[in-house]
Amino acid sequence: MVLDASLVGYTTATSAPYEVGREKIREFAEAIGDDDPTYRDPAAARAAGYPDVIAPPTFGVVVTWLATSALVADLGVAPSRLVHGDQRLELHRPVRAGDELVTTACVERVRALAGNILLGVRCEVVDTRREPVLTTSATLVVRGEG
């Protein structure tokens, strides 16, 4: 597929639900070296006003990266050609254990620059009640072939 402005608006099918588990949150918190009890201890999370443990803010991008990867695969771009250029993250509420999140990804911008293509991808994540949870927008640099 040719990567040009005609792709703007191209949208993936809504993803299968991603079920957020306590142990996945703990694993992610450990990987970023963060020992905040709100990520690990349900009692501490409840004391802070949350129904269950919450995820570190950038965990949201783990969820949207799956949909983004699916979109990029639809466009026929090999993952090895991708470089992450920028990332915007807007959290409407914290992601928490027990969430079932569905994501739609769409192409927001396409621009050629110095032999590369800059691909802007926006993701909207909602829960099972269709309430918005987070919105992301990323620029992926698709490096020119050869």
Place this chain on the structure above:
Amino acid sequence: MVLRRLADVTEGEVIGPFAVPVRRTDLVRYAGASGDFNPIHWNQRVARAAGLPDVIAHGMLTMALAGRLVTSWAGDPGALSSYDVRFSRPVVVPDDEAGAELEIVGRVRAVRADGTVEVALTVRSGGTSVLGKATAVVNLAS
């Protein structure tokens, strides 16, 4: 953890610095936890073939580590409502015990009456800035 109140925050206030090492083992752990197994983050041969000097850290790991400074300062990780970064330079991670070191500093850029506080973040590795336009917004109770 102490919950930060809006009244405790002043514009221009410096947060940190916070220094954190990033070693190869941290990259492998982050790859597993995040599901991003791009080999440029763990395989020197692939990284060099892609034109990089060596293995580089996931941009999202750098973003997450810098985010820790803001969430621990706020005292509630759920207070963060938006966070934007540009990955301006790669964090090169050598294959040794020390790895790379990130030096992270925050500065309160704006305090608004609606309770939102904007924090500008600077992240350097090896004396070079690796994130551009890094900004986090937290919502604090008055």
